[in-house]
Amino acid sequence: MATAEAAELIRVRLDADQDVFVLRRLGRAAAELVGLEPQDQIRVATALSEAGRELFGTGSTATLSISDHHLLILLEHSQEPKHADRSKLQNLEGLKLAGRLVDEITLNDGGVTLAKRLQTRRPPAPVAEIRAKLADLSPVSAMDELREQNRELAETLEDVLRLNAELQETNTGVMAMYNQLSEELEETNRGVVALYAELDEKSSQLREANEARNRFWATVSHELRTPLNSVIGLVRLLTGPGGDPMTEEQDHQVRLIGSSTETLLELVSELLDMAKAESGRLDPQPSSVDLARMAEQLHVMLRPTSASVGVELRHEVAPEVAELFVDEVMLLRILRNLLSNAVKFTVRGEVRLDAHLDTAKDEAVIVVSDTGIGIPAEHLTRVFEDFYQVPGSLQVRSRGTGLGLPYARRLTEALGGTLELASTEGEGTTVTLRLPHYSGPPELQRVMIADDDEVFRAAARRMLHGFAAHVDEAADGAAALDLMTAGPPDVILVDLLMPRVDGHVLLQRMAEDDRLQRIPVVVVTIAPQRAPGDMVVLDKHGLRREELLQAIRSAREGRV
The missing domain is CATH 3.30.565.10 (Histidine kinase-like ATPase, C-terminal domain)
Structure with a gap:
């Protein structure tokens, strides 16, 4: 809160209870003269009365100033204040209320500074004119101040009644719109239910087709590989030591048969591997x-x-x-x-x-x-x-x-x-x-990926290939906790936004478990600014392999 260019408007000494009322009236008048709305004028006046009541003491001084952006009120003590401990000042109910009524409140050893943000960069009236009008305000009695507060309260109640009438009228329109939307939503829901039923039927058909395809590939693997291996074995018997002598042309033809059979066997193996790859069952053994x-x-x-x-x-x-x-x-x-x-x-x-x-x-x-x-x-x-x-x-x-x-x-x-x-x-x-590129065994034995995004889990698994011997996957925090309980991984990659048990809850559960709290964590999420604590955090979008591996190493070093 910058005050270097603030222009002083008026200074008030608080030597008696009467001076708190004066301060309240001056505060409201200053708020009006600098262009604040009536509601903000009342807020400033109420904040001053509450803060003045808490900090009132013989020799206290209140200074009203204006800067380019704020109306400033400094309450300071020329003598030792009643509440010298700043921590005690923070707990005073009057100051808490004042802090809610203004935009900024600053506590220091010399007193309290309240700031209310202006609605325009410059007040509508010159500073000299504001000073003159504030100086003309005569001291008020407690009765006069009470009468003024009652007037303000009545005006506020009138505003509340007007707003309540407007709100009631708005609610009537909202209810009509709600009823219309409810009918449309109910009709849409019926269509969605029918669509889900159709999707379930299609999914069932796809599962059956996938199972049939898997059975087909298993049959192809057995029915084709067995005779092909037999042919290859017979060719080796004919051309190997102990076989009956053949002419050069016969030997050549038999070897061609063997070569063609081996090629066909390789093709069958490739077709089977293609099916395994499509179903995600190719498991490299580095x-x-x-x-x-x-x-x-x-x-x-x-x-x-x-x-x-x-x-x-x-x-x-x-x-x-x-x-x-x-x-x-x-x-x-x-x-x-x-x-x-x-x-x-x-x-x-x-x-x-x-x-x-x-x-x-x-x-x-x-x-x-x-x-x-x-x-x-x-x-x-x-x-x-x-x-x-x-x-x-x-x-x-x-x-x-x-x-x-x-x-x-x-x-x-x-x-x-x-x-x-x-x-x-x-x-x-x-x-x-x-x-x-790895020229040796994996750095880690087990890495766990806790993320509901199947596409990202597959991408992360490819990035970790060769770096980790085994990669476990969990679609939510609950599944991750079950896997970690069975055997803690060397490190875990956690997404914060997951169904059932999300990343925040997962990290909290890990922190409460003596065994799991030692597991290094790398947060990989679309909202990295929301990651708790000082954990290593990565943005999921555009993540590169070298970034991920370096983050894992950093997380492990932090736990050593």
């Missing part, structure tokens, strides 16, 4: 992977095909990403898929695999590029659709299923990474695979 050795094996595997069509295979793996902590089977299938596509659609030139570390994002970047036929711009947005095949590409070498890229992207997302494609027709295609 381990230490030698990326340089994997790249060499893939090139050895593809070299016969590439050599037959004059395509050169190259690979270069930077030392920083030579070893990755990732699911080896999933990564192998992704890279084999990308390299096979590149070889299939390249008629001359080369296919390259380059891997390096993006230090800014702490990600391993694997780029598979080719000098093949490329993809027309109008088809780039559709190549990741299931079973989609670019028109005109079927004549290149062999017919595919249209599942390679969608399957590779789903595996990539399960690993917590991203897969992007860029291509120029007639020049070639570049596919960029980005994975979280």
Whole structure:
């Protein structure tokens, strides 16, 4: 509250009870002269009488001043006040009431300052004119002040009666509108109930279809894999040691049968994994992977095909990403898929695999590029659709299923990474695979995500891939408490806005439990300013992986 430019209007000494009445009248008059509304004038007068009554003492002084924005009243003591302890001043009922009647109240060792905000930046009358009018006010008796207060009370009652009549008239209109809205709402509710019934029926049909699909994939897995494995086993018996001698052409044909059968078995496995990915049941099992050795094996595997069509295979793996902590089977299938596509659609030139570390994002970047036929711009947005095949590409070498890229992207997302494609027709295609970079085991064993947003839980799980060995999910605070009671996690991510038991209640319950209060907490919410205490807080919108991991580390360091 700035008072440096305040202009003094009048000063009053409080030597007797009569002076409190004088102060009240001067306060109301000053409020009127500076342009305050009648209700605010009464508030200022009442605040002065209450504060003056509490702080009255011989030698007390009241100073009325005006600044650009406030009417200021300073009540100060030239002698020791009755209530010298500031903490006692704060508890005085008169001062509490005065504080509710004005905009600001400040307590200090010298007294109390009351401030009422002006409705305009400057008063309608000059300061000199206000001073003169205040000086002309004669002292009043207690009876005169009581008469003035009664008049003010009567005016206030008249205003209340007028407002009450207006309120009653408004209530009549509101009731009419309420009845109309109630009828419309009841009609809408009947439609909603019918819609819910239809949605329940559709949901039931979808569940049945999903169960049928799962049964179908289980049957496909068993009925196709078993005979394919048998064929592969017979081929190995025929071509292995101890088999009957065959001509060179027979040996070649049998090996082709075995190769085709293995390819078909891989396709069946990919189809089954696609179904698992769609149902969210792909569970990566990370381990230490030698990326340089994997790249060499893939090139050895593809070299016969590439050599037959004059395509050169190259690979270069930077030392920083030579070893990755990732699911080896999933990564192998992704890279084999990308390299096979590149070889299939390249008629001359080369296919390259380059891997390096993006230090800014702490990600391993694997780029598979080719000098093949490329993809027309109008088809780039559709190549990741299931079973989609670019028109005109079927004549290149062999017919595919249209599942390679969608399957590779789903595996990539399960690993917590991203897969992007860029291509120029007639020049070639570049596919960029980005994975979280970990060269060792996870930092944490268990992280819990307590959030009712399923989409965010899935995104957070991908961000935590490789950083945490296990990620538990809870859709509300009650489920989170049950999981934590069974086994406390290393850290918990909490959303404040959840159904049933929200984040605030969850944190309170954790603070009351000796076992749970030691769990580090990171608040991830759309309203971070509402987070309690000094906890680590993140805004859910635009959250990046490096921000989340750093916040988790900070929260754990704060609990050590």
